[in-house]
Amino acid sequence: MHQYDSSPWQAAAACADLSPSVVFSRRGKEAAPALRACAACPVRRECETAVAPAESWFDGVCAGRLWRNGRPVKPRRRRGEPAPADAAAEPTAGTALAALTDHAALDAAGAALAGGDRG
Template sequence: MDLSLLALPSDTWTRSAACLGLPPEAVFARRPAEAAPALTACARCPVARQCEQTVAPASSWFDGVCAGRLWHNGRAVALTRRPRRRAAT
């Protein structure tokens, strides 16, 4: 990732990003549990499309959360949900 993206002027689309203010450990996490706050923010983010276009995770070997997905080395990670336990009857 181009680290200059972190120093964008405050009047850009990044000012509207739902992840603004989250710790870098969440945004650049490699594990789903650590990335959960950023993934949750992405779900309601009004600028997710601009984020994905700017970061270009698939072509920049990005690690972290971008546009609602967790990325490792530029590949989207399939997030699996744990099966729900059935209530005892």
């Protein structure tokens, strides 16, 4: 019987001792131990390069993210949990709507389109 020979980076992976059912889980709750292990893993980059989750349609945990069909799964927030820090920088439908209802901005845009802003 042929035994799988792991690469040196795989032996150093923080998830090396976890069950494959945890590492290759498609659900966040079951994958949580692998996601926690990835947070402090010394070989995250090597893992992502070797697995190439987007190209291989990977399912499971790789490089600190949960992947499903080669796409990163956005973590679900529980009620009352604050939004991630980077989400605050992304425009939302509410901020886009507020920008569209800003009459001064609309007037300036209309004037520019009508040629009134040709200085």
